[in-house]
Amino acid sequence: METDNKQNIEDKNQSGVPPKQVNFIREIIDEDLKTGKHGSRVHTRFPPEPNGYLHIGHAKSICLNFGIARGYNGLCNLRFDDTNPTKEEMEYVQSIKEDVRWLGFNWEDREYYASDYFDQLFEYAIQLIKKGKAFVCDLTADEIREHRGTLTAPGKESPYHTRSIEENLDLFNKMRDGEFADGSRTLRAKIDMTSPNLNMRDPVMYRILHATHHRTGDKWCVYPMYDWAHGQSDSIERITHSICTLEFEDHRPLYDWFIDQLGIFHPQQIEFARLNLSYTVMSKRRLLQLVEEGYVNGWDDPRMPTICGLRRRGFTPESIRHFADRIGVAKRENMIDVALLEDSLREDLNKSAARVMAVLKPLKVIIDNYLDGKVEELDAVNNPEDSSKGSRIVPFSKIIYIEQDDFREDPPKKYFRLSPGAEVRLRYAYIIKCTDVVKDKNTGDIIEVHCTYDPETKSGSSQSQRKVKGTIHWVSAQHALDAEIRLYDRLFTVEDPSGENWKTFINPNSLEILDKCKVEPSLSKTKPQDRFQFERLGYFCVDYDSMVNKLVFNRTVTLRDTWAKIDRIGN
Ligand code: ATP
Numbered sequence: 001m002e003t004d005n006k007q008n009i010e011d012k013n014q015s016g017v018p019p020k021q022v023n024f025i026r027e028i029i030d031e032d033l034k035t036g037k038h039g040s041r042v043h044t045r046f047p048p049e050p051n052g053y054l055h056i057g058h059a060k061s062i063c064l065n066f067g068i069a070r071g072y073n074g075l076c077n078l079r080f081d082d083t084n085p086t087k088e089e090m091e092y093v094q095s096i097k098e099d100v101r102w103l104g105f106n107w108e109d110r111e112y113y114a115s116d117y118f119d120q121l122f123e124y125a126i127q128l129i130k131k132g133k134a135f136v137c138d139l140t141a142d143e144i145r146e147h148r149g150t151l152t153a154p155g156k157e158s159p160y161h162t163r164s165i166e167e168n169l170d171l172f173n174k175m176r177d178g179e180f181a182d183g184s185r186t187l188r189a190k191i192d193m194t195s196p197n198l199n200m201r202d203p204v205m206y207r208i209l210h211a212t213h214h215r216t217g218d219k220w221c222v223y224p225m226y227d228w229a230h231g232q233s234d235s236i237e238r239i240t241h242s243i244c245t246l247e248f249e250d251h252r253p254l255y256d257w258f259i260d261q262l263g264i265f266h267p268q269q270i271e272f273a274r275l276n277l278s279y280t281v282m283s284k285r286r287l288l289q290l291v292e293e294g295y296v297n298g299w300d301d302p303r304m305p306t307i308c309g310l311r312r313r314g315f316t317p318e319s320i321r322h323f324a325d326r327i328g329v330a331k332r333e334n335m336i337d338v339a340l341l342e343d344s345l346r347e348d349l350n351k352s353a354a355r356v357m358a359v360l361k362p363l364k365v366i367i368d369n370y371l372d373g374k375v376e377e378l379d380a381v382n383n384p385e386d387s388s389k390g391s392r393i394v395p396f397s398k399i400i401y402i403e404q405d406d407f408r409e410d411p412p413k414k415y416f417r418l419s420p421g422a423e424v425r426l427r428y429a430y431i432i433k434c435t436d437v438v439k440d441k442n443t444g445d446i447i448e449v450h451c452t453y454d455p456e457t458k459s460g461s462s463q464s465q466r467k468v469k470g471t472i473h474w475v476s477a478q479h480a481l482d483a484e485i486r487l488y489d490r491l492f493t494v495e496d497p498s499g500e501n502w503k504t505f506i507n508p509n510s511l512e513i514l515d516k517c518k519v520e521p522s523l524s525k526t527k528p529q530d531r532f533q534f535e536r537l538g539y540f541c542v543d544y545d546s547m548v549n550k551l552v553f554n555r556t557v558t559l560r561d562t563w564a565k566i567d568r569i570g571n
């Protein structure tokens with residue numbers, strides 16, 4: 001059985017998981033394996049609270065926990081920390097499972113819920129009461145807060161601290177049986193009100209809450225606090241390395257205390273710094289505000305740092321895993337440049353995305369010396385990085401579209417694209433020369449450009465050696481398909497939008513919709529999520545809104561980091 005499991009996991013190792021990296025967590029595990037702690041098992045878990053959609057920070061935690069399990073032929077559980085009945089919903093459970101799967105990880109049959117342990121946790125609580133280590137407290141939430149003291153002042157003991165074990169048992173059972181109102185009583189651990197660690201000052205373990213839980217229904221009206229549930233859940237699942245973010249460092253003494261008092265299996269908690277990304281907010285509360293206040297179009301808006309948003313934007317799971325691996329794990333809070341995430345994506349798409357031609361802002365070009373009605377089928381390479389992807393046919397004819405940006409009537413110096421009298425190569429086709437410009441009489445806007453082509457310069461032919469400085473992309477007007485293309489920019493204008501006035505930094509131009517785009521006809525059979533490189537423009541993917549007669553693409557990422565680049569001319 002054990003060996004079967006290992007074999008399975010090893011097989012999955014072949015499927016594109018980056019090589020394991022040395023980090024302080026792996027060093028701890030290596031040491032534990034050496035000393036034979038936990039019988040040399042490695043068992044981790046990813047423990048989301050089903051109260052929101054997962055974001056790139058969670059992705060880091062997923063890659064870390066599942067990645068470590070894979071790297072050590074161990075196991076990783078998916079556990080929903082669903083101790084809070086009022087905020088949790090099945091919708092979130094479904095989306096979390098979808099996201100973890102999409103990232104390429106598999107929890108097999110190990111899908112657990114903290115709510116599965118409510119009976120066991122209740123039993124554990126009874127054990128602590130019987131040991132004189134927990135008591136029922138009648139203070140209100142406010143009074144508990146007042147008694148707790150501060151970082152510099154010790155707390156005060158609750159007047160109910162000295163209740164007898166019998167009375168505590170009786171009251172706690174009555175709490176469970178629904179005899180008391182919400183908030184009227186709590187069960188608290190009896191530790192030390194003078195501890196320098198506020199978490200140790202008789203923390204609340206249970207509160208009364210007459211609320212329906214998404215899995216246990218109305219069975220319970222007392223619910224465990226996160227701090228009481230989390231460590232014991234890890235212990236019940238015999239998690240060996242309980243990896244969590246830094247804010248839980250101060251909670252570790254409490255988790256250890258609970259486990260020691262109960263005398264149950266003791267996982268080792270290891271803390272790492274949560275991921276902060278520049279130009280991004282990551283708090284669930286703020287992400288919810290962006291959605292509810294209409295700054296974005298839903299949780300899966302391609303500007304959101306949610307996993308479903310990144311997916312819709314065109315990110316690949318490989319690129320996110322690679323990013324997680326590149327940033328490693330740190331012990332101190334830090335800020336990662338979002339450019340690194342985009343770079344991981346470019347690296348992956350450069351290898352995998354098929355090249356096609358699309359024109360975002362079309363300008364009509366008429367090739368006067370090309371035969372009316374003639375159509376040539378030109379050969380275009382699908383991916384210069386991968387010859388196995390072959391080539392496709394691109395039709396060429398007398399009237400084509402090029403980018404408005406690729407023509408200048410008064411070109412600046414070193415402008416190697418089209419301008420009056422200048423020559424340029426049309427990708428996969430011919431060299432053309434601009435002979436005339438037609439303008440709108442009223443507005444002065446350029447309506448069309450006239451050119452001649454040199455029949456001797458067909459790409460790939462023996463005379464095609466003639467060199468010109470610029471090559472531009474194009475589509476044949478009569479063959480092109482209409483498309484809407486959505487260009488995304490960063491959602492925030494500053495690197496660190498984490499302060500209280502974060503909303504003032506929302507980028508008002510983070511979405512630009514171009515709805516007169518023209519794309520080559522090979523794109524007629526695309527389906528949502530298909531990814532392409534539009535030559536010279538960037539990486540794009542088909543949006544869920546795309547239809548046969550109106551294709552919709554999202555710009556996933558530009559070819560280069562345009563934020564880092566001041567001089568855009570001549571790209
Ligand atoms: P909440 O405030 O609702 O608890 P949370 O972001 O901690 O929000 P959880 O669902 O509790 O959300 O997180 C699940 C796991 O993901 C936890 O182990 C948590 O430590 C980890 N995690 C959350 N945010 C990040 C982040 N930015 N970087 C790394 N790990 C994270």
Ligand code: MG
Nearest residue numbers: 047048049081
């Ligand atoms: Mg949390």
